[in-house]
Amino acid sequence: MPKDGGIGASTTRREDARFLTGNGRYTDDINLRGQTYVHFLRSEVAHGRINGIDTSAAEAMPGVIKIFTAADFSAAGGLPCGWQVTDRHGQPMQEPKHPILAEGKVRHVGDPICGIVAETLEQARDAAEAIELDIEELPAVVDMVAALQDGATKVHDDLTSNLCYDWSLGEENLEAVTEAFKNAAHVVSLDLINNRLCANPMETRVAIGDYDPWADQHTLYTTSQNPHVIRLLMGAFVLSLPEHKLRVVAPDVGGGFGSKIYHYAEEAFCTHAAKILKRPVKWTSTRSEAFLSDAHARDHISTVELALDADHKFTALRSKTIANMGAYLSTFAPSIPTWLHGTLMAGPYTTPLIHVNVRAVFTNTVAVDAYRGAGRPEATFQLERLIDKAARELGVEPADLRRKNFINPDQFPYQTPVALEYDSGNFHATMDKAMALADYAGIEARAAEAAKRGKLRGIGMSQYIEACGIAPSNLVGQLGARAGLYETATVRVNATGSISVLTGCHSHGQGHETSFPQIVADMIGIDASQIDLVHGDTANTPMGMGTYGSRSIAVGGSALVKATGKIIDKAKKIAAHLLEAAPEDIELKDGKFSVAGTDKSIDWASVTLAAYVPHNYPLEEMEPGLEETAFYDPNNFTFPSGCYICEVEVDPETGKVDIVNFTAADDFGTVINPMIVEGQVHGGLAQGIGQAMTENCVYDENGQLLSGSFMDYTMPRADDVPGFTVDHSQFTLCTHNPLGAKGCGEAGAIGAPPAVVNAVIDALHRGGHRHVSHVDMPVTPQRVWAAMQK
Amino acid sequence: MTTVTMTVNGKSVSAPAEGRTLLAQYLREGLQLTGTHIGCDTSQCGACVVLVDGRAVKSCSVLAMDMDGAEVTTIEGMTNPDGSLGTIQQAFQDHHGLQCGFCTPGMVMAAAALLSENPKPTEAEVRHYLEGNICRCTGYHNIVKAVLAASGQDVGSLGAVAAE
Numbered sequence: 011m012p013k014d015g016g017i018g019a020s021t022t023r024r025e026d027a028r029f030l031t032g033n034g035r036y037t038d039d040i041n042l043r044g045q046t047y048v049h050f051l052r053s054e055v056a057h058g059r060i061n062g063i064d065t066s067a068a069e070a071m072p073g074v075i076k077i078f079t080a081a082d083f084s085a086a087g088g089l090p091c092g093w094q095v096t097d098r099h100g101q102p103m104q105e106p107k108h109p110i111l112a113e114g115k116v117r118h119v120g121d122p123i124c125g126i127v128a129e130t131l132e133q134a135r136d137a138a139e140a141i142e143l144d145i146e147e148l149p150a151v152v153d154m155v156a157a158l159q160d161g162a163t164k165v166h167d168d169l170t171s172n173l174c175y176d177w178s179l180g181e182e183n184l185e186a187v188t189e190a191f192k193n194a195a196h197v198v199s200l201d202l203i204n205n206r207l208c209a210n211p212m213e214t215r216v217a218i219g220d221y222d223p224w225a226d227q228h229t230l231y232t233t234s235q236n237p238h239v240i241r242l243l244m245g246a247f248v249l250s251l252p253e254h255k256l257r258v259v260a261p262d263v264g265g266g267f268g269s270k271i272y273h274y275a276e277e278a279f280c281t282h283a284a285k286i287l288k289r290p291v292k293w294t295s296t297r298s299e300a301f302l303s304d305a306h307a308r309d310h311i312s313t314v315e316l317a318l319d320a321d322h323k324f325t326a327l328r329s330k331t332i333a334n335m336g337a338y339l340s341t342f343a344p345s346i347p348t349w350l351h352g353t354l355m356a357g358p359y360t361t362p363l364i365h366v367n368v369r370a371v372f373t374n375t376v377a378v379d380a381y382r383g384a385g386r387p388e389a390t391f392q393l394e395r396l397i398d399k400a401a402r403e404l405g406v407e408p409a410d411l412r413r414k415n416f417i418n419p420d421q422f423p424y425q426t427p428v429a430l431e432y433d434s435g436n437f438h439a440t441m442d443k444a445m446a447l448a449d450y451a452g453i454e455a456r457a458a459e460a461a462k463r464g465k466l467r468g469i470g471m472s473q474y475i476e477a478c479g480i481a482p483s484n485l486v487g488q489l490g491a492r493a494g495l496y497e498t499a500t501v502r503v504n505a506t507g508s509i510s511v512l513t514g515c516h517s518h519g520q521g522h523e524t525s526f527p528q529i530v531a532d533m534i535g536i537d538a539s540q541i542d543l544v545h546g547d548t549a550n551t552p553m554g555m556g557t558y559g560s561r562s563i564a565v566g567g568s569a570l571v572k573a574t575g576k577i578i579d580k581a582k583k584i585a586a587h588l589l590e591a592a593p594e595d596i597e598l599k600d601g602k603f604s605v606a607g608t609d610k611s612i613d614w615a616s617v618t619l620a621a622y623v624p625h626n627y628p629l630e631e632m633e634p635g636l637e638e639t640a641f642y643d644p645n646n647f648t649f650p651s652g653c654y655i656c657e658v659e660v661d662p663e664t665g666k667v668d669i670v671n672f673t674a675a676d677d678f679g680t681v682i683n684p685m686i687v688e689g690q691v692h693g694g695l696a697q698g699i700g701q702a703m704t705e706n707c708v709y710d711e712n713g714q715l716l717s718g719s720f721m722d723y724t725m726p727r728a729d730d731v732p733g734f735t736v737d738h739s740q741f742t743l744c745t746h747n748p749l750g751a752k753g754c755g756e757a758g759a760i761g762a763p764p765a766v767v768n769a770v771i772d773a774l775h776r777g778g779h780r781h782v783s784h785v786d787m788p789v790t791p792q793r794v795w796a797a798m799q800k
Numbered sequence: 801m802t803t804v805t806m807t808v809n810g811k812s813v814s815a816p817a818e819g820r821t822l823l824a825q826y827l828r829e830g831l832q833l834t835g836t837h838i839g840c841d842t843s844q845c846g847a848c849v850v851l852v853d854g855r856a857v858k859s860c861s862v863l864a865m866d867m868d869g870a871e872v873t874t875i876e877g878m879t880n881p882d883g884s885l886g887t888i889q890q891a892f893q894d895h896h897g898l899q900c901g902f903c904t905p906g907m908v909m910a911a912a913a914l915l916s917e918n919p920k921p922t923e924a925e926v927r928h929y930l931e932g933n934i935c936r937c938t939g940y941h942n943i944v945k946a947v948l949a950a951s952g953q954d955v956g957s958l959g960a961v962a963a964e
Binding site: 022023025026027028029030031032033034036038039132210211212213214262263264265267296297298518519520521685686688689692693694695696697719720721725727728729731733734758 | 818820828833834835836837838839840841842844845847874875876878879885889892893894896898899900901902903904905908923924926927928930931933934935936937938939940941942943944958
């Protein structure tokens with residue numbers, strides 16, 4: 011049993027006390043003296059030319075302080091894109107300007123045109139209604155295929171077309187792939203759509219700009235997953251503010267799931283407006299506004315084909331995708347359908363030849379970027395749906411077809427044909443575990459029992475692998491990233507032995523305040539209650555890249571191990587001096603330093619006190635104090651994997667799908683806090699199930715968002731999801747980071763969707779509807795019922 | 801502006817409100833009780849649930865003025881008199897029924913209303929009752945577990961399979 015508060019212990023979360031008593035401090039809970047409020051007047055049309063903006067009547071209304079338009083930001087840069095993709099011809103992607111407020115044209119419903127700053131929010135809103143906009147509506151490009159046709163209306167007049175890039179991976183294999191398909195004993199293909207989603211963290215985005223003219227100091231309070239990244243992007247690229255004049259604070263943040271990674275226009279607006287007005291400027295997004303301004307996600311149209319030999323071994327895979335970028339390039343948008351998607355097309359299989367092509371396209375819709383999983387759910391959905399279809403066409407058990415093609419445990423490290431080298435995994439083990447927990451073999455009896463009740467029962471699985479622990483900086487630099495992706499930790503040991511850990515990661519639900527101290531407590535052997543985590547403020551944390559891509563423990567935790575290691579090394583030297591022994595003879599156990607082979611020892615706090623009260627201290631050899639910082643830049647991605655099994659019942663009268671069982675067996679490597687990890691899996695599963703069953707972002711042909719509120723965008727609720735059986739006992743260690751940890755945040759959202767759809771197809775086949783080879787997500791009653799009728 | 805008076809968490813309080821001021825705004829801005837959260841603008845998410853005269857109410861869907869004289873309990877009023885976590889709050893911590901904490905106040909208040917109406921709900925009853933509260937983090941599994949545990953029921957069968 012791990013010690014409570016140490017690595018492997020399900021220690022309850024220390025952050026809970028404040029959240030459970032209403033004492034969380036979220037950005038909207040902050041109100042500054044003299045604060046003003048901004049309301050954004052946003053475009054009501056998807057595409058239009060701005061011929062005039064008359065703000066004179068609005069400016070005269072009560073409480074209005076200033077109405078900002080694009081002209082007020084003429085000196086500012088556009089919102090930057092953090093990743094440049096190079097296309098298959100070696101050319102850079104087309105990269106349009108993304109202004110803070112619309113310049114000349116509006117390009118999606120919700121594009122901000124004016125920012126009205128007033129004494130109260132109500133006054134700002136009232137004034138917005140008095141602004142006279144002269145906007146000439148233009149034809150909107152909403153459909154991705156239509157957007158790529160010759161002569162299509164262009165979203166950006168200064169680009170050559172709506173094509174952002176035409177990218178390929180495995181281009182050198184193209185001929186060999188074509189040849190393999192010619193020679194295949196079986197070819198299976200599938201057209202599918204990865205539905206557009208909205209992340210919808212329960213806390214909407216909020217930004218408060220503040221400016222101290224006496225120190226020329228800007229502060230932005232914002233709902234961000236990565237305050238240092240916002241400081242870098244907004245300071246260097248948008249507002250030309252050096253880092254020492256700009257502080258970004260992300261206090262308690264109510265969920266992110268990717269949508270709070272990006273640098274948004276409202277953040278730059280509030281920061282700049284606060285300086286102009288010399289008063290704080292606050293913006294709180296409504297949920298309706300969130301649907302029109304938060305980055306959306308997924309939205310791929312794909313065709314994927316698999317070639318198999320007579321023995322059912324996969325010989326080649328071909329995947330073609332059109333990916334929606336929306337109207338502008340959000341911070342990491344170009345990397346999602348490319349380097350986070352194409353590189354995962356080997357999955358856990360030995361497919362030797364793979365070719366992936368992705369065309370990214372601009373449309374008159376909100377920008378699309380990463381959301382939990384980001385690219386990897388799309389890849390996994392293609393593979394795991396296609397393999398399921400292949401098994402049905404070949405008349406073999408889907409689990410057996412997968413096993414036959416698995417990369418086996420003795421094949422690691424395994425170089426895939428799509429750039430990644432997997433370091434570890436055991437796919438058979440997680441599949442065995444999931445099948446046992448789900449009683450996979452018992453489905454026949456359960457289906458027969460369900461049939462008596464008039465229900466079609468089916469079972470489906472998916473076997474995923476994902477690339478996490480983002481990411482080796484030199485590698486992603488070659489792939490187009492305009493940032494490094496290391497993480498940092500400072501371990502500040504105080505004189506009496508307590509410790510403040512400062513991290514560049516950011517916790518917005520992940521429980522870092524509990525799990526990060528567990529790592530340090532375990533290494534030093536002191537009680538975790540002596541250690542606190544500081545995060546979320548660029549003024550008091552080291553430069554780090556934040557929390558996303560399941561990276562916090564794998565990368566940030568590794569930085570913390572490195573920094574704590576430095577602390578222990580130095581503390582041992584101090585202890586050696588105090589004990590009059592050689593440093594190499596000092597052992598640290600349970601917070602006590604002892605000299606090997608003797609009974610001489612000294613406790614942790616005596617050593618830390620000596621570091622800060624260095625009366626008896628080797629000052630000629632070492633500086634006093636006990637504080638160390640480490641930057642950790644990973645050597646490789648980490649590769650969590652696992653097997654998910656979903657069991658459903660379909661009502662043949664209505665097409666309604668009920669999930670009756672869901673089992674997840676994951677390989678996350680080392681787990682710091684199993685309780686927190688299980689919670690992460692639960693949440694990911696609900697989001698994956700949400701994508702598969704209920705959620706869908708829908709635009710009409712004019713670019714109006716039809717799913718613009720929780721009345722229309724169907725978030726999964728407590729009675730839409732089952733209880734989950736989750737397991738992480740079948741683990742292999744990450745071989746290249748000091749914890750052996752792989753990351754767990756995104757797994758559920760990656761593995762769940764194909765398991766759900768495969769289960770629905772299985773249920774329909776068992777019910778005699780054998781003509782149904784695919785149902786697009788979300789598998790609503792209407793879609794399932796319609797599929798059964800054909 | 802009119803002054804609205806009500807009893808909140810056992811104390812008589814007054815604050816100004818416009819005709820259009822919602823109870824949620826009155827609590828957050830008028831009384832600085834920021835534990836009550838606003839997660840949507842269509843009365844769907846339930847982050848703002850409080851108890852009004854003992855019943856669960858979405859405080860974004862009632863006007864502060866209409867609540868004059870009412871008895872309101874918010875998340876800030878759910879701790880024990882000594883400041884320790886109340887039974888439901890403690891169950892949420894023990895069973896990891898919260899992650900980012902944003903929906904949590906509404907969940908706890910809805911759970912309190914459920915357990916006062918139905919002291920020993922089944923899992924299905926808990927899931928059905930919490931339909932008006934959206935959580936994006938937990939997948940509901942541990943929220944349901946926490947509510948059942950708070951009702952004094954055994955939740956062993958709902959547990960995850962622990963890693964060996």
